[in-house]
Amino acid sequence: MRPEIREKLARMGPDEQVLLRPLVETSRTYYVMAALMVVVVLWGLFAYYTQVRFGLGTTGLNRPEYWGIYIICFVFFIGISHAGTLISAILRVSKAEWRRSITRSAELITVLVIGFGAIQPIIDLGRPDRLFNVIFHAQMRSPLLWDVISIGTYFASCTIYLYIPMIPDLALIRDSGIKMPWLYRIVAVGYRDTPEQRARLEKIIGVLSIAVIPIAVSVHTIIGWIFAMTLRPMWHSTIFGPYFVMGAIYSGIAAILVAMVVLRKAFGLEQYFKDIHFDYLGRMLLLFSLLWFYFTFAEYLTAFYGGEPAEMRTFWAKVTGPFAVPFWTMVAGCFFVPFILMARASTRTPKGTLYAGIAVMIGMWLERYNIVVPTSLNPRWELESVGYYLPSWVEMSIMLGAFAGFTLLYMVATKFIPIVSIWELKEGREESVREVSERVATYLPDTPVPAGGVHG
Amino acid sequence: MTRWGMVIDLAHCTGCAACEVACKSENNLATVSPSEADGGRAMSWMRVMAEVEGEFPNNTMHFYPRPCMHCDNPPCIKVCPVRATYIDDEGIVGQIYPRCIGCRYCANACPYTVKYFNWYDPEWSDSEREHLNPDVSVRPKGVIEKCTFCHHRLQRAKEQARVEGRELREEDYQPACADACPTKAIIFGDLDNPTHHVAELKEESRAMRLMEDLGTQPKVYYLRPRE
Amino acid sequence: MKPNRREFLWTIGAAATTVGLGWQARAVFADNDFADPGWAPGIEEHINSACLICPGRCGIRGRVVDGRLVSIAGSSLHPVNQGGICPRGIGGVQVLYHPDRVRVPMVRTGARGSGEWREIAIDEAIAQLGDRLTTLRAEGRPQALAALTGYAAGTMDDVWRQFLSAFGSPNLVRDAYDDGTAAVMHAMHGISQPPGYDLERADFILSFGAPLFEAWWSPLQAFAAYAHREVGRNGQPRFIQVDTRFSRTAARAHDWYGIRPGSHAALALGIAYVLIRDELYDTTFVDNNVAGFDDTIDRQGRRRPGYRSRIMRHYRTEDVSAATGVPVARVTALARAFADSAAPVAVLGSDVLHDPDGMLAGLAVHSLNVLMGRINRPGGVVFGDPPPLASLPRIAPDPTTRAGLASDAVLPAAGPMGNGDPAMRLANAVAAADPSPIDTLLLYYANPLASSARPDTWQRALERIPFVVSFSPFLDDTTAQADLIIPDLLPYERWQDAPSPSSYPHPVWALAHPIVEVPPTTRQTGDVLLTLSSMLGDPMAGALPYEDFESLLRARAEGLFRAQRGTLFGDAFERAHHRAMEERGWWLPEHGEFRSFWNDLVTRGGWTDLFHDETDPAGVARTASRRIELLPPAAAEALRTVGLTREPYTDVGLGAAEHGDEFPLRLIPYRVSTLASGTLGLQPWIAEQPALHDVHWVPWVEVAPETAEHTHVGDGQAVWIVSEQGRFRARLKISHGIAHETVASPYGPRHPDGTGANPYTLLDGRVDPLTGLPSWSTTFVRLEPA
Numbered sequence A: 001m002r003p004e005i006r007e008k009l010a011r012m013g014p015d016e017q018v019l020l021r022p023l024v025e026t027s028r029t030y031y032v033m034a035a036l037m038v039v040v041v042l043w044g045l046f047a048y049y050t051q052v053r054f055g056l057g058t059t060g061l062n063r064p065e066y067w068g069i070y071i072i073c074f075v076f077f078i079g080i081s082h083a084g085t086l087i088s089a090i091l092r093v094s095k096a097e098w099r100r101s102i103t104r105s106a107e108l109i110t111v112l113v114i115g116f117g118a119i120q121p122i123i124d125l126g127r128p129d130r131l132f133n134v135i136f137h138a139q140m141r142s143p144l145l146w147d148v149i150s151i152g153t154y155f156a157s158c159t160i161y162l163y164i165p166m167i168p169d170l171a172l173i174r175d176s177g178i179k180m181p182w183l184y185r186i187v188a189v190g191y192r193d194t195p196e197q198r199a200r201l202e203k204i205i206g207v208l209s210i211a212v213i214p215i216a217v218s219v220h221t222i223i224g225w226i227f228a229m230t231l232r233p234m235w236h237s238t239i240f241g242p243y244f245v246m247g248a249i250y251s252g253i254a255a256i257l258v259a260m261v262v263l264r265k266a267f268g269l270e271q272y273f274k275d276i277h278f279d280y281l282g283r284m285l286l287l288f289s290l291l292w293f294y295f296t297f298a299e300y301l302t303a304f305y306g307g308e309p310a311e312m313r314t315f316w317a318k319v320t321g322p323f324a325v326p327f328w329t330m331v332a333g334c335f336f337v338p339f340i341l342m343a344r345a346s347t348r349t350p351k352g353t354l355y356a357g358i359a360v361m362i363g364m365w366l367e368r369y370n371i372v373v374p375t376s377l378n379p380r381w382e383l384e385s386v387g388y389y390l391p392s393w394v395e396m397s398i399m400l401g402a403f404a405g406f407t408l409l410y411m412v413a414t415k416f417i418p419i420v421s422i423w424e425l426k427e428g429r430e431e432s433v434r435e436v437s438e439r440v441a442t443y444l445p446d447t448p449v450p451a452g453g454v455h456g
Numbered sequence B: 001m002t003r004w005g006m007v008i009d010l011a012h013c014t015g016c017a018a019c020e021v022a023c024k025s026e027n028n029l030a031t032v033s034p035s036e037a038d039g040g041r042a043m044s045w046m047r048v049m050a051e052v053e054g055e056f057p058n059n060t061m062h063f064y065p066r067p068c069m070h071c072d073n074p075p076c077i078k079v080c081p082v083r084a085t086y087i088d089d090e091g092i093v094g095q096i097y098p099r100c101i102g103c104r105y106c107a108n109a110c111p112y113t114v115k116y117f118n119w120y121d122p123e124w125s126d127s128e129r130e131h132l133n134p135d136v137s138v139r140p141k142g143v144i145e146k147c148t149f150c151h152h153r154l155q156r157a158k159e160q161a162r163v164e165g166r167e168l169r170e171e172d173y174q175p176a177c178a179d180a181c182p183t184k185a186i187i188f189g190d191l192d193n194p195t196h197h198v199a200e201l202k203e204e205s206r207a208m209r210l211m212e213d214l215g216t217q218p219k220v221y222y223l224r225p226r227e
Numbered sequence C: 001m002k003p004n005r006r007e008f009l010w011t012i013g014a015a016a017t018t019v020g021l022g023w024q025a026r027a028v029f030a031d032n033d034f035a036d037p038g039w040a041p042g043i044e045e046h047i048n049s050a051c052l053i054c055p056g057r058c059g060i061r062g063r064v065v066d067g068r069l070v071s072i073a074g075s076s077l078h079p080v081n082q083g084g085i086c087p088r089g090i091g092g093v094q095v096l097y098h099p100d101r102v103r104v105p106m107v108r109t110g111a112r113g114s115g116e117w118r119e120i121a122i123d124e125a126i127a128q129l130g131d132r133l134t135t136l137r138a139e140g141r142p143q144a145l146a147a148l149t150g151y152a153a154g155t156m157d158d159v160w161r162q163f164l165s166a167f168g169s170p171n172l173v174r175d176a177y178d179d180g181t182a183a184v185m186h187a188m189h190g191i192s193q194p195p196g197y198d199l200e201r202a203d204f205i206l207s208f209g210a211p212l213f214e215a216w217w218s219p220l221q222a223f224a225a226y227a228h229r230e231v232g233r234n235g236q237p238r239f240i241q242v243d244t245r246f247s248r249t250a251a252r253a254h255d256w257y258g259i260r261p262g263s264h265a266a267l268a269l270g271i272a273y274v275l276i277r278d279e280l281y282d283t284t285f286v287d288n289n290v291a292g293f294d295d296t297i298d299r300q301g302r303r304r305p306g307y308r309s310r311i312m313r314h315y316r317t318e319d320v321s322a323a324t325g326v327p328v329a330r331v332t333a334l335a336r337a338f339a340d341s342a343a344p345v346a347v348l349g350s351d352v353l354h355d356p357d358g359m360l361a362g363l364a365v366h367s368l369n370v371l372m373g374r375i376n377r378p379g380g381v382v383f384g385d386p387p388p389l390a391s392l393p394r395i396a397p398d399p400t401t402r403a404g405l406a407s408d409a410v411l412p413a414a415g416p417m418g419n420g421d422p423a424m425r426l427a428n429a430v431a432a433a434d435p436s437p438i439d440t441l442l443l444y445y446a447n448p449l450a451s452s453a454r455p456d457t458w459q460r461a462l463e464r465i466p467f468v469v470s471f472s473p474f475l476d477d478t479t480a481q482a483d484l485i486i487p488d489l490l491p492y493e494r495w496q497d498a499p500s501p502s503s504y505p506h507p508v509w510a511l512a513h514p515i516v517e518v519p520p521t522t523r524q525t526g527d528v529l530l531t532l533s534s535m536l537g538d539p540m541a542g543a544l545p546y547e548d549f550e551s552l553l554r555a556r557a558e559g560l561f562r563a564q565r566g567t568l569f570g571d572a573f574e575r576a577h578h579r580a581m582e583e584r585g586w587w588l589p590e591h592g593e594f595r596s597f598w599n600d601l602v603t604r605g606g607w608t609d610l611f612h613d614e615t616d617p618a619g620v621a622r623t624a625s626r627r628i629e630l631l632p633p634a635a636a637e638a639l640r641t642v643g644l645t646r647e648p649y650t651d652v653g654l655g656a657a658e659h660g661d662e663f664p665l666r667l668i669p670y671r672v673s674t675l676a677s678g679t680l681g682l683q684p685w686i687a688e689q690p691a692l693h694d695v696h697w698v699p700w701v702e703v704a705p706e707t708a709e710h711t712h713v714g715d716g717q718a719v720w721i722v723s724e725q726g727r728f729r730a731r732l733k734i735s736h737g738i739a740h741e742t743v744a745s746p747y748g749p750r751h752p753d754g755t756g757a758n759p760y761t762l763l764d765g766r767v768d769p770l771t772g773l774p775s776w777s778t779t780f781v782r783l784e785p786a
């Protein structure tokens, strides 16, 4: 890092020093990692090119397995995207003070991952060249179209929701002049942190954080409906909407936890991502592992109890049949592992949450697999021959490419924006302490005035 | 109100598969390589399904020729984001190949799994191109296709009738599979027209439709085998 | 402050890549967006002709657009298929336009089988062959010419005979669909043709292993009967199938009897037992028309047991039940049902005869029709007479011809009562002799290297033969080994008559003729033979004095014109009308002069005569005794010649199947309806989807669940089927329709490249000593995981 920049940085407060350093200083491992990611992404692009050139025949898809990896990843990524926005929104609205240092990194996940989710169905198209028919010939009864709309809105609102709270920090960087002033001058839109500007900012954030919640909920509900609206066994179920939303938030929390552990390590943020944060998020994870179990149990019991032959074929295919392995791995990853780890305070440590988080991520990916594949392979008509599905190298490469792409973008982002919201921290230090004690006071009964007068 | 439909008499179907091949020939279905066919990518708008029961020597077997059911309430068209599959005012469920974006949602929505996807560009050697049916467009890669009730034959028949200045007769419009069936197990016509055979056959006590409980209102009826 | 250089370059780079990818994308989709067939609808005709893919020879209706055959449908004018068609018939367009088709004559330039060829003009090709033949005759050894003909339909068969006998060679080897039934009829009725069945008027059709809906003489004849909605209890004649596996025919029969392989005869005679015991058979018919039913006393005064006592003695229902595995009650019930029906008929499946006891079993099965008096009756067994065609000129042999014909044929006698598997015997003879007695071999519709049970023997035989000519329009295995290829035209391009097989009780003469543009580069084999004849001069020229096959057929049709009977193809109404007329002894000529008759015949697709005189005793028996011989002297004679001390109706079908523990499973080869022996590989639509077996292209083997378990091979996995003769690879298909001591495999579906399994190569080589027919189902095998 150039000396004059070092001084500039040195002249700033302690938070700034830590949180802005990554913007101007880059380690060797970072470059190695980035390079690796770039390679994987390019490979994924090549795979996609082959697919477009020769047709979806290059995938492992077939009849009746019309959907596969891409749709699985679609649901998975969009699920993850519920990490930031929704959670940070909920925390903001509920004025949970411990949120301050984690919201930014969470919201960032959201914005980046939505993109990678949204392109999956496009990758899955047989005719991507006709993508815009979705607009020219829009057919409003199609859940797929509802999805296009809801995801669009979601993406827009999340971006704004990430951006607005970022402005003060951007302004800060602009003023510090440590990096590309021309760029930050533009993005900081002349924010000077005057009281009324600040007031307006807080107001907007307040509104957004409420607005974004229903949007987020709608998105995954609709994704659930894409399946539920068909008459396929074990898809056609009213539980899918809420089930998907819950699952989304669940995988979201898991994603945040994993991200936090990594960032903490990478940029030495131990002071900002404290054990208490992991503890709290761990509790949320615990709660959701129970919710997940409840929903899953409800869904399968309904199918099983009804005992409709078509449903049962899929049911048994999952529980004891060819999909038993992915199914029970899912149960382990989504329930047992996180539950056992998060139930005990002693394992609600960064390390414990990391393991739990990873388990949940894998489990949730498998959950989508177990939704898409077994049903597809067990058509409703028993005379239809049951097929098989093996993803091809193309699908695998594209999936890896997407994961790598996401990681890469996230890494790049950490070079342009402080991964922890500096001004919100400051605000926390300066006002919240007072504010919170006042608020707490309001929860308590007012101190009673003793009876009797005062004698002179 | 015309509602084209089909009645398939299982008591007369021998499972000979002439209907399958007639359909492939009439509608320019591409053949795929042996390995592709194995991977579940063979296309056959009409497919003769077999239902075998019992153990040797007490077996019974029935054949269910399965085209598109041309549901009156088709789950497949609701889900299409671009209206590339639609139901026309005579009840025929069609595909618009040049518009289809290949999302395969309709294929998943169809409870009868009768939709076929072009995983690759169809391949025809020059000599094979010679026997392509000029009335039916070949599909490009990446789109969904399925039984159309030989819609092109209806259009021709209508024109013919117009030219000759007369009403459309039952025999004017028969799909390729019905034409080919050596045991006349496939009967085709206007379900709402009392003078057409199907109209009365669909009322027979043996008549049933696949997965009637789903409310898809198929316009393909099956006459249960008599045994 | 403006962006520094690094940032600037980045931006440029990004922009460039985006544009680049966009461009690529255009290129990618440019090629596949709306491929259209390339032609606007043109001039369209629907032309009647005949299908020549299998022995059924149905009437077809070709849809021809701008000279291209776009699709094939059944002709509703044809009395047999009545508008119906089978998948193989429809797939004909794929044969016609098959990419591997050979349209130009070729001479071998490299070593045999090297695949090095030189295309030559058709006249040059014919000249080459002509010279070769001229020298043979000049050298005074015309018998060194041999022809192996497979599926030579109608007049084409006569032309081959005419050509070889005029040439002076006894070595015409005809190998197509000899199922041995003709031999049975000859023995019992003195009528040497396969039995005809009046299925349309029968109400109870009891088929012994005949794959009526699959590979029968005429599947469409069976379908037409099955389609009948008028007669019978189910608005259909009852179809009852007796089979060794749950075949497709069994599946669609109204009831079926799964029996032990080789026990058809036992079941038949078990039925006979009940018929006789309960006096259910047609006594008057038997008394008036049958010989050998009752016991006889010969000159020495010895009592010779007749049919009745043999049955009563050896075929008690318990014994039959033990042999066949069919419960006594079901045997009795079947017999009663058979007797109770108004018009029952027992169909003799050719597979009954492809058995070491074939001949005797054939007698047994057919004897049911005799007992019930179902011969020459409506809905019974009817021997239709051949269409009254003008005959070919008599041959005026010259010395060379006489000498040649006098020389003994290369082909050894098969059996006293039949001429089974001639192709194989030819190969054996040639492979054994040295030098080869054959100098020039003509292959017509024959691909022995792929279809023979012993390809290696055939290979050796071919190596011995100096000059091999193939007329196949495809480079099949054997053609690839030829020295000269003069590719035939395909049925849609050539003139050929297509008489219906004798399973149809009435004479039918359909006509195949060119309905598409004909490649000018080659000529139909018939024309080649005619040209050769005139080239070689008399006696060949005199024997075949026609300038082309069309005029030959035209000349033969004069016979129909003059016959004062029958009618040209017409719709259902016309058919019924004509039949009615002739029953009342009426016949009105529809055509004043032959020319219009011929033109009409071509456009309508053929000629037929649906009237049959059931009162003519000659329709029942033409034996010396004028009676139906239940104990044919011919059979007794034959048994003696082959040195067997056996008697009909004493032990046939009762023998328990022998059983090796090294090869525990009995192999049942069979045809499925979608297979056409040589041309399946040429019909991708069918190969891709053998309906119902979800097996594509590859051969499969049907195995009972428990057998599969023993073998430790799962459904859909590959197995070796191993016999003493060899092994082949197939995909295992778990089937509930097969006994666990048997496995069934379809005759090798062959790939276009000619590869693919052929169960034939595993057969144990046993034959029926009386007919020489190969045994198809006495071979034992074992399965090995592959």
Ligand SMILES: Nc1nc2c(c(=O)[nH]1)N[C@H]1C(S)=C(S)[C@@H](COP(=O)(O)OP(=O)(O)OC[C@H]3O[C@@H](n4cnc5c(=O)[nH]c(N)nc54)[C@H](O)[C@@H]3O)O[C@H]1N2
Pocket: C054, C055, C176, C177, C178, C179, C209, C210, C211, C214, C215, C216, C217, C243, C244, C245, C247, C260, C261, C262, C263, C264, C349, C350, C351, C352, C353, C355, C668, C669, C670, C671, C672, C673, C674, C675, C676, C677, C678, C776, C777, C778
């Ligand atoms: N579709 C089609 N039809 C054809 C042909 C074709 O290639 N394709 N080829 C034609 C020709 S050349 C011929 S020769 C005929 C042949 O036709 P068929 O002579 O009928 O021969 P397959 O069709 O092989 O039928 C053999 C039957 O024998 C039965 N079988 C098995 N084991 C035994 C046994 O131990 N005893 C008895 N009695 N039966 C047994 C099997 O179940 C099988 O159904 O088909 C003709 N028709």
Ligand SMILES: Nc1nc2c(c(=O)[nH]1)N[C@H]1C(S)=C(S)[C@@H](COP(=O)(O)OP(=O)(O)OC[C@H]3O[C@@H](n4cnc5c(=O)[nH]c(N)nc54)[C@H](O)[C@@H]3O)O[C@H]1N2
Pocket: C149, C150, C151, C175, C176, C177, C178, C444, C445, C446, C447, C448, C450, C451, C452, C453, C471, C472, C473, C474, C475, C476, C488, C489, C490, C491, C525, C671, C676, C677, C678, C679, C747, C748, C749, C757, C758, C759, C760
């Ligand atoms: N694998 C297998 N082997 C078999 C049989 C089987 O079904 N499968 N069946 C057995 C029986 S019963 C028999 S009869 C024999 C029959 O076997 P073959 O007598 O060899 O007859 P195919 O194999 O049917 O056809 C022979 C060749 O005729 C050629 N051909 C096709 N169309 C035409 C045409 O229009 N004109 C001319 N000139 N040639 C043409 C094709 O190249 C084909 O290879 O095979 C026996 N062996």
Ligand code: SF4
Pocket: B012, B013, B014, B015, B016, B017, B018, B019, B020, B048, B063, B065, B180, B181, B182, B183, B184, B185, B186
């Ligand atoms: S053609 Fe007719 S008989 Fe043959 S399978 Fe189709 S419906 Fe059945």
Ligand code: SF4
Pocket: B068, B069, B070, B071, B074, B075, B076, B077, B093, B109, B110, B111, B112, B113, B114, B115, B146, B216
């Ligand atoms: S059968 Fe399937 S494809 Fe056909 S109309 Fe009904 S839902 Fe649509």
Ligand code: SF4
Pocket: B079, B080, B081, B082, B083, B084, B085, B099, B100, B101, B102, B103, B104, B105, B106, B107, B143, B144
């Ligand atoms: S695959 Fe084509 S037709 Fe089917 S839903 Fe998608 S766009 Fe519509």
Ligand code: SF4
Pocket: B022, B023, B024, B026, B027, B045, B046, B067, B068, B146, B147, B148, B149, B150, B151, B175, B176, B177, B178
């Ligand atoms: S109606 Fe036409 S398109 Fe549909 S299955 Fe029959 S032939 Fe094929």
Ligand code: SF4
Pocket: C051, C052, C053, C054, C055, C056, C057, C058, C085, C086, C087, C088, C089, C090, C218, C219, C220
């Ligand atoms: S049965 Fe034989 S002759 Fe008739 S259409 Fe089929 S293949 Fe042709």
Ligand SMILES: [Mo]
Pocket: C175, C176, C177, C178
């Ligand atoms: Mo044969």
